[in-house]
Amino acid sequence: METRWLYQTSEKLAELRDAAKGVCVIPMGCVEKHGLHLPLGTDIIQASHLAYMASQIENVCVFPDFIFGDIQSKSPSAPLGTVSVSAELELLLLEELCEAISRNGFKKIAIYNAHGGNKALLAHFLRTMYSKKRDYVVCVIDVDLPAPHGMAEKIEKFGKDSIPELNDEDVELILKYHTENMHTDHASFDEAAFILGICPETVHLDRLGIETGKNFGKTKYLSDAGIYIANGGWDVEYPNWFAGDDPVGCNERIGKAAVRIEAERVANAYKVLKEDENLLKWLDEYQQGW
Secondary structure, three states, X not given: OOOEHHHOOHHHHHHHHHHOOOEEEEEEOOEOOEOEOEOOOHHHHHHHHHHHHHHHHOOOEEOOOEOOOOOOOOOOOOXXXXXXXXXXXXXXXXHHHHHHHHHOOOOEEEEEEOOHHHHHHHHHHHHHOOOOOOOOEEEEEEOOOOOOHHHHHHHXXXXXXXXXXXXHHHHHHHHHHHHOOOOEEEOOHHHHHHHHHHOHHHOOHHHOOOOOOOOOOOOHHHHHXXXXXXXXXHHHHOOOOOEEOOOOOOOHHHHHHHHHHHHHHHHHXXXXXXXXXXXXXXXXXXXXXX
């Protein structure tokens, strides 16, 4: 079933709304540097592809991509290609889009977020949804990145055949990185796997080793004293916009497996939302006498 909003006619959108039981998903990411080896759109590419893939397992309506995720840096020193708008605009645009989605009859709206920098903004956004009376609910599903650690845990528990996309060398690599507690964060193995599984032609692993993804530890004295600074000091600690160990050996097979695992997880979240009878009831109870 075609589940993307933009591909519907007015009549077909009504049919999709019924099949989705009023659930609409907004894929959300950002546009920023992901080392020298992954594309600028890494986060929104993940969110868009996986939101749609999951909707083919469990039908929901997939809204057009929200690419303007929260990136603090508007400095001229920000890497080429970075797109950053104000948090005020992001919050206003999200609210207006949710209002428009609700007017079209979708009363359960899920934001599928693939950018870690959006988490604080979205936590605030969910709170603002209670600032006035509404007839719809909003929730957030954060992306889960299974490669390599989640995949290794699955292999250890259920055996290598539990991830049939992998060959013996892939399994050995994943278990090695897991045993060595490989650091995965921004543009490292986990995100590289997803992009290799979605659009491998955009990945340039030959560019690894030119810039480091290590944490420089410059702000540790502040966090050790219980002091939190903007963005947790991420921009200072990771000036190359790459955080983690080099994803050496990551490949399309691992990527395809990671994409499938995440799509199945998200499809289950969709199913829970479609069957849920509490969220709208709780909203009504909260708004009694408004």
